[in-house]
Amino acid sequence: MAAVAELTLLEKSLGLSKGNKYNAHGERQIPVLQTNNGPNLTGLTTIAAHLVKQANKEYLLGSTAEEKAIVQQWLEYRVTRVDGHTNKDDIRILLKDLNSYLEDKVYLTGYNFTLADILLYYGLHRFIVDLTVQEKEKYLNVSRWFCHIQHYPGIRQHLSSVVFIKNRLYTNSH
């Protein structure tokens, strides 16, 4: 998903009226936001954090210092690791790591819904859609998290809802 489209999605899910204009910059289509007062904002996570503040939903950036750091870390992860990879093997490794990370967590930061969940959801969506039933079951924790986020009010929007089978078919693979 182009970063610009993603930011528009984020705007909507945050409940902001469409008032920002984005430009895609350079070869990697880095979004730039022209603000009324002050310098231009560059980069997906920077703009996303700005939007969250604009919507007065600062809690999405984490409520404690530790949580803020984790959110920051995952936003970075999202931009550097998820966006950079398109080949299957990389995605597999990524999902495997994420799967073990999410084993004891409901959200990326633990027990609070944050911007990191939203952006990682948007970032992973195109990969998760292509997963087979067996793969979804293999990355059970990712599936649970993903399914949870896509049902979070206002997040999914026009993105296709990914279907997760309720019954486990491949009990040995997990």
Added chain:
Amino acid sequence: MGFGDLKSPTGLQVLNNYLADKSYIEGYVPSQADVAVFEAVSGPPPADLHHALRWYNHIKSYEKEKASLPGVKKALGKYGPANVEDTTGSGATDSKDDDDIDLFGSDDEEESEEAKRLREERLAQYESKKAKKPALVAKSSILLDVKPWDDETDMAKLEECVRSIQADGLVWGSSKLVPVGYGIKKLQIQCVVEDDKVGTDMLEERITAFEDYVQSMDVAAFNKI
């Protein structure tokens, strides 16, 4: 449905499996369903049950707003995997309203109701039949050995004394004198008693009461008729 006993390791295991692909007991937001199950769990699940523990900690973080969570609390047995039998209720009646696929069980409630009615009818029929039938009186035939003190004891008098014992449900039968030795004879006497009314203890007591004649008394044979 239900998780079984959530205080036991097996119950927690079921919960753990159930929560592997779910963040909440029901739906995608914390609700009273979570609160109900949370309250049934006695404490944090062991660390090896990752999913149960994750869920537990997550719900714990909602502790303060517990009452304001959406949804209506249901019986604990209404939650959880459909293929696990509910053991939280008070027995068989509860398991009827779970909607799992029970291939071998009774099809629906109506039928089992019907079966129950039929059974009661039969029971009542049987009871009344039993009541009409004359009660069979259990009787026993007893052969008694009554031994005199010595060869000078008047055996005719002894027999007369024994036969003088009257009781409801006691009928004396034939008797004979059996030589024991040294000229001493013992009295062997048959009697039929109704088990409910006459016991051998009572017979023994009454017979040995004639202590002028009777030295001792034995039950030689006891047959149910």
